[in-house]
Amino acid sequence: MLAYLCIMVLPFAATHVLDMQDKTTYAAFLSTVNTLAIMAFYIQFPLVGRLKRVPPFSNINWTMSLHKKMGLALGIVFLLHPVLILAPRFLYSFDDGMNSLMTTIEAPQMLSGHVAWVVLIVWVSLAAFRHRLNMSYEVWRFTHMLGFVLIAILATLHITTVGSHGQFESTFNGLWWALCALSVGVVLYNYGVKPFMLGTRPFKLVHVKPVSTRDWELTIEKPAGSTFDFEPGQFVWINTSSSGGVKDHPFSIASSRSSLPRLSFLIRNLGDYTSKLEALREGQAVYVDGPYGSIGLDDAKHAKAVALIAGGAGIGPMLSLLRGLAEYKDPRPVRLIYGNNRPDHMVLQDEIGRLQEHMPDFKQQHVCDDSEGRKDIYQGVVDRTIITQVLGSRAIDDWAVYLCGPEAMIDAVKTTLEQIGVSSRNVHYERLSF
Numbered sequence: 001m002l003a004y005l006c007i008m009v010l011p012f013a014a015t016h017v018l019d020m021q022d023k024t025t026y027a028a029f030l031s032t033v034n035t036l037a038i039m040a041f042y043i044q045f046p047l048v049g050r051l052k053r054v055p056p057f058s059n060i061n062w063t064m065s066l067h068k069k070m071g072l073a074l075g076i077v078f079l080l081h082p083v084l085i086l087a088p089r090f091l092y093s094f095d096d097g098m099n100s101l102m103t104t105i106e107a108p109q110m111l112s113g114h115v116a117w118v119v120l121i122v123w124v125s126l127a128a129f130r131h132r133l134n135m136s137y138e139v140w141r142f143t144h145m146l147g148f149v150l151i152a153i154l155a156t157l158h159i160t161t162v163g164s165h166g167q168f169e170s171t172f173n174g175l176w177w178a179l180c181a182l183s184v185g186v187v188l189y190n191y192g193v194k195p196f197m198l199g200t201r202p203f204k205l206v207h208v209k210p211v212s213t214r215d216w217e218l219t220i221e222k223p224a225g226s227t228f229d230f231e232p233g234q235f236v237w238i239n240t241s242s243s244g245g246v247k248d249h250p251f252s253i254a255s256s257r258s259s260l261p262r263l264s265f266l267i268r269n270l271g272d273y274t275s276k277l278e279a280l281r282e283g284q285a286v287y288v289d290g291p292y293g294s295i296g297l298d299d300a301k302h303a304k305a306v307a308l309i310a311g312g313a314g315i316g317p318m319l320s321l322l323r324g325l326a327e328y329k330d331p332r333p334v335r336l337i338y339g340n341n342r343p344d345h346m347v348l349q350d351e352i353g354r355l356q357e358h359m360p361d362f363k364q365q366h367v368c369d370d371s372e373g374r375k376d377i378y379q380g381v382v383d384r385t386i387i388t389q390v391l392g393s394r395a396i397d398d399w400a401v402y403l404c405g406p407e408a409m410i411d412a413v414k415t416t417l418e419q420i421g422v423s424s425r426n427v428h429y430e431r432l433s434f
Helices: 002-008 010-017 025-047 060-092 094-106 108-133 137-161 164-168 170-199 272-279 312-327 349-358 384-391 407-419
Strands: 203-210 215-221 235-239 249-252 262-268 285-292 305-311 334-340 362-368 377-379 399-405 427-431
Touching (some): 002 025, 010 025, 010 170, 025 137, 025 170, 060 094, 060 108, 094 108, 108 137, 137 170, 137 272, 170 285, 203 285, 249 262, 262 272, 262 312, 305 384, 312 334, 312 362, 312 399, 334 384, 349 362, 362 384, 384 407, 399 407, 407 427
Parallel strands (some): 305 334, 362 377
Antiparallel strands (some): 203 215, 215 262, 235 285
16 A cells, blocks of 8 residues: 555655645645646556556455445546636636636637546446446456546647646656556557467366356466466456456365366356356367465465355355465464355365364355255354454454455455454455456
8 A cells, every 4th residue: 555655646746846836725725636646547557457467466356356446436526626727717707707617618629628527437437337338348348348448638739738746847748648548558468468368388188077057267378388376266367268258257166286287166056257157168279377366375374274255156166275284294273264155055065074084173154045944054144253253262363364255245244253352363254257
């Protein structure tokens, strides 16, 4: 966060080298807000750029979460941009305000700003309500990418032709265009250069098979000579159509490192792409970008016990962590809380049952909305009651807790863990949506 904030204030700091005329307090306020906002907008691109080798952007779970929050905040800031500029005129005189408004609307040099403003509001709204609009992931992602590239270019044109700094010293505009070029360059890299590189070393599909009424196990194999490696708990983007485009999807790795050169994934049929898995052909090329993700077994190396909490498809990375703990013959107490809607949605129960028999101290607790009368299942959701029951009498500070599942479940469980005294530094989670 500190690195992010330092990057964001760089253009604002650069404006102070300009020998500009004195500005009013309100004008200085607007200049500060606008400069910080446009830089935050440029940083939106590397936040989702999968730049795992660039430290400020390497924690993809954090960067994706910040990207969403900043996107909504920037939408509000840019929505208010013309209001804040014209407000003093209206406060002075309504007629003066209307004259300024009409002049602003009619000015040809303001066209790029008008278009950027309208497109931004529309695209932020699409991002906020895409699930309600029932847009497919691929369509939304493609339009999202194109729309914000267009906004970046139009916004840069606006601030370098109309903005006060650009008008005062045109050489300062080079900074804005360089930042715009870097932002668009991240997009070109992800949709052009990286797909080309991935296309030279495709993985191979080994098999895809059902493992529950809603879940599939997808297994792929890396090519000979590949240096691909991962840590339990990480995920990759998979594309089974081509090496490029917007058809890659993030899935958590469910296998352990000892299974390499093969990788397995547990994928729940949630419609759209995941409903077409059975159409995949054995031996076909699969393009893999990764691994990503910041959670791993190292996060628990100082803990005296480990709790894994999975909701639905979130069992994938939890199973990878569990398999890793089993391979290391970890002697610590390990507890798995596995939540689903119904018992027939549970996956790989035979294997998990064997792990309960062979691991020194491992137990699983099922949680279902509908337990179907089974006494070994806690009926309901993963709540405070079942969490405290599973963690037992052991000191709260002894536990390292891993979470994965739907966003609502993650947020609810994090709140519960905080309420019962689990430190945030001991809670490690991965969200399923990006």
